Amino acid sequence: MHDALLERGFRRVPSGSVDIYEGRLLITSGEVPVTVLVPDLDFVTMPLVHISESWQGPDRRLPHLGPSRLICYYALGSVVLDRYDPGGTIVRCIEQATRVLEDAVEGRSDADFGAEFDAHWSARWMLCDLPAGYSGPATIIYPRLSVASEPTPVLVAGSSWARDRDPPRRADGPEETALVVSIGTPLTLDPERKWPPADYDELVDWLRWADPVLTSRLEEALSSGTGHQATLAIRATNGTFACRITVPPPMRTVEFLVNRRSTLARNLARPVGQVSLERITADSADLGYIYGRNLGSRGGLAGRSVAVVGCGTIGSFLAQQIALCGAGTGGGHLLLVDTDDLRTANLGRHLLGIPFLHRNKAEACARYLNIMMPGAKVEWSAKAAQTLTALRGFDLVVDATGEEALSLALNQAAVDRRPSGPALLFCWLMGNGAAAQCILVDGEAGKACLKCLKPELAGEPVYPVMRPDVEMEFGRVEACADGEFVTFPVSRSVAAAALACDLALDWAAGRPGHRLRTRIFEPDKAFEVADCSPGVTDRCPACSTRR
Ligand SMILES: [Zn+2]
Numbered sequence: 001m002h003d004a005l006l007e008r009g010f011r012r013v014p015s016g017s018v019d020i021y022e023g024r025l026l027i028t029s030g031e032v033p034v035t036v037l038v039p040d041l042d043f044v045t046m047p048l049v050h051i052s053e054s055w056q057g058p059d060r061r062l063p064h065l066g067p068s069r070l071i072c073y074y075a076l077g078s079v080v081l082d083r084y085d086p087g088g089t090i091v092r093c094i095e096q097a098t099r100v101l102e103d104a105v106e107g108r109s110d111a112d113f114g115a116e117f118d119a120h121w122s123a124r125w126m127l128c129d130l131p132a133g134y135s136g137p138a139t140i141i142y143p144r145l146s147v148a149s150e151p152t153p154v155l156v157a158g159s160s161w162a163r164d165r166d167p168p169r170r171a172d173g174p175e176e177t178a179l180v181v182s183i184g185t186p187l188t189l190d191p192e193r194k195w196p197p198a199d200y201d202e203l204v205d206w207l208r209w210a211d212p213v214l215t216s217r218l219e220e221a222l223s224s225g226t227g228h229q230a231t232l233a234i235r236a237t238n239g240t241f242a243c244r245i246t247v248p249p250p251m252r253t254v255e256f257l258v259n260r261r262s263t264l265a266r267n268l269a270r271p272v273g274q275v276s277l278e279r280i281t282a283d284s285a286d287l288g289y290i291y292g293r294n295l296g297s298r299g300g301l302a303g304r305s306v307a308v309v310g311c312g313t314i315g316s317f318l319a320q321q322i323a324l325c326g327a328g329t330g331g332g333h334l335l336l337v338d339t340d341d342l343r344t345a346n347l348g349r350h351l352l353g354i355p356f357l358h359r360n361k362a363e364a365c366a367r368y369l370n371i372m373m374p375g376a377k378v379e380w381s382a383k384a385a386q387t388l389t390a391l392r393g394f395d396l397v398v399d400a401t402g403e404e405a406l407s408l409a410l411n412q413a414a415v416d417r418r419p420s421g422p423a424l425l426f427c428w429l430m431g432n433g434a435a436a437q438c439i440l441v442d443g444e445a446g447k448a449c450l451k452c453l454k455p456e457l458a459g460e461p462v463y464p465v466m467r468p469d470v471e472m473e474f475g476r477v478e479a480c481a482d483g484e485f486v487t488f489p490v491s492r493s494v495a496a497a498a499l500a501c502d503l504a505l506d507w508a509a510g511r512p513g514h515r516l517r518t519r520i521f522e523p524d525k526a527f528e529v530a531d532c533s534p535g536v537t538d539r540c541p542a543c544s545t546r547r
Contacts, residue, residue, distance in 0.1 A: 004087030114186035161375030248273025302326030310401030316351035433488030
């Protein structure tokens, strides 16, 4: 690396543990003196390229030039960082920094201000729960989003999960009026102007430059609001950015705030006292964004009614995963069913821990998910789920109990109700977690049910998974009156839950694909079984006794 830099005319500056070099970048308009700092030859941290104070650049703001004149030359994938080729890597970094600076100085990359706008606007934030493309009046509310949290500002229009989260404050919490305007372009800054706007006048100047319509929206926000604060939130394609104007104390009179409200914007241009401006960045917090962002075109479980029977080691993680995919939101709901309480025996492989000990597992999981997931409607029941009667209204019932008798009862009810729903999804572990399996039993005629996989209770499975002669290992802790239990680590429960969650997502997308899916974790104990959608087994008592 040293030689590569010397070849480029750089010289090493004596320093401590960090390698520092001084040299010049050659751009069309001349030479730019820089300092190159290499904090780390593994390139986990990028080499830093600083422009020296002695350089007189153009008299305007440059994109990609950060504080302390650091060139932000690194965009994802623009430079290959190779710890095994430090010389080549540092040369590529310097070449990329030169290109970035050249484009900035020549005014070819001003559009990139839009991408950096978020960083330039403000470190203050609020949440934003608005419909896509919304323009119109809105409110900033201050709910406590969790028991211990401070009130959080949330920009809403009408109903919002954030309102429902803190009912006691709903009636008497502070609220501010705001105006939202959606624009189909990114917000960007004016390189010729001081940035960011520090007061009302600078804000008006910038808005006029950005889009004259925005100045009239600001006037509207001021004249239509109440009280001595007014907020304009601009939803641009590069984010939502708000500015809050506070009328100075001498102007907080009935005369200015009520009688002459319609001309408040004009009066603030010749203010009596200091008009304060706060810039706030709004983080998207609408449910479509929260639950849909990561699923892309796949689609999720929002709007579906899903029941999870069994909130033990598999069911608790599965309930969490399907809640993260939107189950219980968008008008759907999520019901968790379990008859047992959470015990210390469960803690080593359960979603929940100490705060929920000795509470019903379904209740505890519902409570936990309602706290963690915004807008989710998670309910619970401690009643046994032997029949589908109570579950008829659901689109999907997931059985994660691993209790054969219960599963077969649910299976029979599902087969009897074909072709109507709900669809049933069973998932379980085999042989101390050597394999996980799940099957979807939906209304599709001619497809195998759970019982089709093993028509005789004590007989051989139609699709053998476990290798013969594999001994099961049981645990027994007498002192805890724990009874006998099957040992396996939490990793297998989470993997089984993930297998079932994928199948649930495919079902929701209307493309269930393989209805029987198997994952092998210990090939010495289990056979590879290809995923498939088996047909009905001739001698299946569930399918043949269909009432
Ligand atoms: Zn069957």
